[in-house]
Amino acid sequence: MRVRGQGVNVPGVDEQGDAFGGEVHVVAGAKGVPATPAVAAPGENTDQGSVWLFKGSGTGPVTKGSVSFGEASLGVTPSAVRFGNWLG
Numbered sequence: 001m002r003v004r005g006q007g008v009n010v011p012g013v014d015e016q017g018d019a020f021g022g023e024v025h026v027v028a029g030a031k032g033v034p035a036t037p038a039v040a041a042p043g044e045n046t047d048q049g050s051v052w053l054f055k056g057s058g059t060g061p062v063t064k065g066s067v068s069f070g071e072a073s074l075g076v077t078p079s080a081v082r083f084g085n086w087l088g
Contacts, residue, residue, distance in 0.1 A: 009063040010052065012044075019043040020052075025087035029056060037061045040084025045070060049083030 014020055023040040034056025044050040050070035054061040071078045 010066050011068045012041075012050070012052075015044075017043045023084055023087045034058060038084075038087055040087055042082035042085040044084075045072075045078070047080050047082055048072070048078045049081065049085060051084040051087070 018041040020041040021039055022042050025038045027036040027038055029035045036056050037054045039052045039054065040049065041052070042049040048070055050068050052066055052068045054063060054066045056062075070083050071081070
């Protein structure tokens, strides 16, 4: 799955070994709220891992406004745990 890169409103750049899309989970929305797809790249940042959240819409996920996070951005000391390796 290659959707990361300039011009597609997704933070980051797809790099060799990131495994972007290696784990995907859809978080069910509340009544009247579209589901939120969560996409992991467990190999991001030398196997520390990161997760991207995409906004849901009535026609499917949209990249504009997507966000990414990993251990460092959450204030956790980064480790080689492959964050996002298990989403479900």
